[in-house]
Amino acid sequence: xxxxxxxxxxxxxxxxxxxxxxxxxxxxxxxxxxxxxxxxxxxxxxxxxxxxxxxxxxxxxxxxxxxxxxxxxxxxxxxxxxxxxxxxxxxxxxxxxxxxxxxxxxxxxxxxxxxxxxxxxxxxxxxxxxxxxxxxxxxxxxxxxxxxxxxxxxxxxxxxxxxxxxxxxxxxxxxxxxxxxxxxxxxxxxxxxxxxxxxxxxxxxxxxxxxxxxxxxxxxxxxxxxxxxxxxxxxx
Amino acid sequence: xxxxxxxxxxxxxxxxxxxxxxxxxxxxxxxxxxxxxxxxxxxxxxxxxxxxxxxxxxxxxxxxxxxxxxxxxxxxxxxxxxxxxxxxxxxxxxxxxxxxxxxxxxxxxxxxxxxxxxxxxxxxxxxxxxxxxxxxxxxxxxxxxxxxxxxxxxxxxxxxxxxxxxxxxxxxxxxxxxxxxxxxxxxxxxxxxxxxxxxxxxxxxxxxxxxxxxxxxxxxxxxxxxxxxxxxxxxxxxxxxxxxxxxxxxxxxxxxxxxxxxxxxxxxxxxxxxxxxxxxxxxxxxxxxxxxxxxxxxxxxxxxxxxxxxxxxxxxxxxxxxxxxxxxxxxxxxxxxxxxxxxxxxxxxxxxxxxxxxxxxxxxxxxxxxxxxxxxxxxxxxxxxxxxxxxxxxxxxxxxxxxxxxxxxxxxxxxxxxxxxxxxxxxxxxxxxxxxxxx
Numbered sequence: 001x002x003x004x005x006x007x008x009x010x011x012x013x014x015x016x017x018x019x020x021x022x023x024x025x026x027x028x029x030x031x032x033x034x035x036x037x038x039x040x041x042x043x044x045x046x047x048x049x050x051x052x053x054x055x056x057x058x059x060x061x062x063x064x065x066x067x068x069x070x071x072x073x074x075x076x077x078x079x080x081x082x083x084x085x086x087x088x089x090x091x092x093x094x095x096x097x098x099x100x101x102x103x104x105x106x107x108x109x110x111x112x113x114x115x116x117x118x119x120x121x122x123x124x125x126x127x128x129x130x131x132x133x134x135x136x137x138x139x140x141x142x143x144x145x146x147x148x149x150x151x152x153x154x155x156x157x158x159x160x161x162x163x164x165x166x167x168x169x170x171x172x173x174x175x176x177x178x179x180x181x182x183x184x185x186x187x188x189x190x191x192x193x194x195x196x197x198x199x200x201x202x203x204x205x206x207x208x209x210x211x212x213x214x215x216x217x218x219x220x221x222x223x224x225x226x227x228x229x230x231x232x233x234x235x236x
Numbered sequence: 237x238x239x240x241x242x243x244x245x246x247x248x249x250x251x252x253x254x255x256x257x258x259x260x261x262x263x264x265x266x267x268x269x270x271x272x273x274x275x276x277x278x279x280x281x282x283x284x285x286x287x288x289x290x291x292x293x294x295x296x297x298x299x300x301x302x303x304x305x306x307x308x309x310x311x312x313x314x315x316x317x318x319x320x321x322x323x324x325x326x327x328x329x330x331x332x333x334x335x336x337x338x339x340x341x342x343x344x345x346x347x348x349x350x351x352x353x354x355x356x357x358x359x360x361x362x363x364x365x366x367x368x369x370x371x372x373x374x375x376x377x378x379x380x381x382x383x384x385x386x387x388x389x390x391x392x393x394x395x396x397x398x399x400x401x402x403x404x405x406x407x408x409x410x411x412x413x414x415x416x417x418x419x420x421x422x423x424x425x426x427x428x429x430x431x432x433x434x435x436x437x438x439x440x441x442x443x444x445x446x447x448x449x450x451x452x453x454x455x456x457x458x459x460x461x462x463x464x465x466x467x468x469x470x471x472x473x474x475x476x477x478x479x480x481x482x483x484x485x486x487x488x489x490x491x492x493x494x495x496x497x498x499x500x501x502x503x504x505x506x507x508x509x510x511x512x513x514x515x516x517x518x519x520x521x522x523x524x525x526x527x528x529x530x531x532x533x534x535x536x537x538x539x540x541x542x543x544x545x546x547x548x549x550x551x552x553x554x555x556x557x558x559x560x561x562x563x564x565x566x567x568x569x570x571x572x573x574x575x576x577x578x579x580x581x582x583x584x585x586x587x588x589x590x591x592x593x594x595x596x597x598x599x600x601x602x603x604x605x606x607x608x609x610x611x612x613x614x615x616x617x618x619x620x621x622x623x624x625x626x627x628x629x630x631x632x633x634x635x636x637x638x639x640x641x642x643x644x645x646x647x648x649x650x651x652x653x654x655x656x657x658x659x660x661x662x663x664x665x666x667x668x669x670x671x672x673x674x675x
Contacts, residue, residue: 054669075589082587107586
């Protein structure tokens with residue numbers, strides 16, 4: 001599903017060059033739940049951004065669903081992000097003046113779906129995360145855990161094959177964090193591939209496979225020891 | 237998608253109402269000033285008789301002082317009125333399909349039939365029967381007097397709609413009498429609404445004056461032996477003790493128009509007036525070089541500078557002011573859009589393409605533009621109201637009509653979109669990953 005081979009990414013300013021990723025190689029199979037761990041500044045988020053086509057890379061090859069994404073236009077990358085990838089962020093990244101329904105609606109709007117189809121998908125996604133009754137609430141009226149569940153619903157509503165989570169429990173207390181991880185596990189069991197960046201060793205243990213990153217390189221990677229479940233997709 | 241973008245635009249403006257108000261105010265102020273000057277300029281530069289522009293001609297003959305031109309700043313121009321002698325000589329020609337010699341007059345009208353209305357001064361026009369069909373003057377009741385009335389100076393009168401309303405309550409007054417300077421005149425016609433702006437047929441007495449309140453045969457005015465109530469210009473040192481001496485003088489005080497339906501007649505009449513002037517030269521008149529003109533209404537208004545240069549400059553300045561307002565708006569838009577960059581980054585991450593982000597922000601700019609247009613219309617209405625109160629007789633120039641309202645909206649929308657192009661382009665270049673951590 002995801003194949004990165006010798007990816008390098010350098011951030012340049014007038015004075016310094018920062019090597020965020022060096023010869024970074026990783027393969028993620030369909031249906032896997034992979035945790036990426038490593039200290040701050042190790043390149044985890046850069047990896048996630050490149051994996052999610054949010055950033056380009058300097059050298060190496062990256063194939064997503066066997067498609068070489070390095071030469072894609074900005075529009076094509078947007079289309080793939082919209083149709084194949086779901087994002088979950090540490091700080092939830094909900095739009096503050098849109099209610100829950102409209103927040104989940106955002107990626108679907110760019111898919112050109114009919115109003116009835118969007119409504120059905122939003123209803124199902126919010127049902128899955130247990131927030132169907134809060135459709136008209138704005139983010140400020142929800143707890144942190146609820147906001148993250150809305151973000152998960154937003155990521156799931158488009159039925160992505162690939163979910164990228166960047167410290168999804170980083171801003172949550174332990175109870176809420178557990179609920180969110182339970183939800184991610186459930187989503188993975190329904191067939192969605194998940195790559196999750198985390199600092200939390202306990203959270204990482206619940207993934208099928210751990211990948212440790214240090215100084216922009218994979219330093220430790222568990223083998224494909226766990227056969228992931230592949231089932232019907234979560235929504236739609 | 238447009239309705240979605242429209243909803244997002246309204247939400248975005250509500251999110252920062254102060255900035256939104258500043259932007260709408262800036263564009264509204266610029267548009268308001270532009271529309272104010274444009275409204276005045278548009279009416280000033282319009283041609284109310286454009287449908288007959290090819291057949292009507294104002295006639296000018298250069299009988300002025302050989303030593304100095306009448307208009308020092310435009311020495312090539314002959315006087316814009318003619319003498320009585322020359323008017324009558326031209327009137328004898330049958331080349332024009334219609335012809336009019338006319339001048340402004342003033343009477344005291346005694347509204348004997350209207351209780352409580354005291355005698356008052358009334359502006360009139362002495363003209364010929366051809367005046368009405370020539371200038372497409374509409375009638376509510378009756379019609380023009382006939383040629384016999386012109387020839388025999390019959391005491392007949394055509395009333396304006398306003399005068400008829402004042403004297404006869406708007407009823408059909410044809411056949412009734414009105415008393416002017418103590419003498420009775422019979423009403424033969426009542427005009428419908430008619431207010432050509434500019435008043436092209438007599439630019440010498442105020443291009444933006446309202447049309448006269450009543451009209452009488454030119455010959456009646458001569459019979460009254462009374463000089464013009466309008467502009468009269470003389471240059472030759474002549475004795476003018478009597479009205480007959482005035483009629484024979486080189487004083488110009490009559491506006492002369494002809495209707496020439498085809499080019500042959502134009503050439504014929506041009507030859508006619510040129511030959512007439514050559515003949516007069518032999519008699520010691522017309523000492524300046526031959527300089528006779530037949531000018532169509534549009535040219536007539538141009539050479540008489542109905543739209544003065546300072547009006548054009550004012551319109552130019554108002555658009556420069558709009559540009560300054562737009563520069564301010566660009567700054568505000570940049571600040572606003574870049575302030576919302578994290579949300580744009582998020583939308584990009586969730587699959588919005590650059591063009592979708594561009595369209596979303598362009599709709600927001602469009603909403604600001606339309607809002608500015610509405611504010612601009614209000615400001616323009618206030619500006620025109622102020623001009624109306626500062627200047628008499630500017631009523632016609634200061635009417636904000638529906639076309640001008642639409643023009644205001646169009647200017648606001650287009651200028652808003654132009655001002656919004658750069659900030660919109662900047663924001664749609666946002667890299668999706670740049671703000672996701674900080675959103």
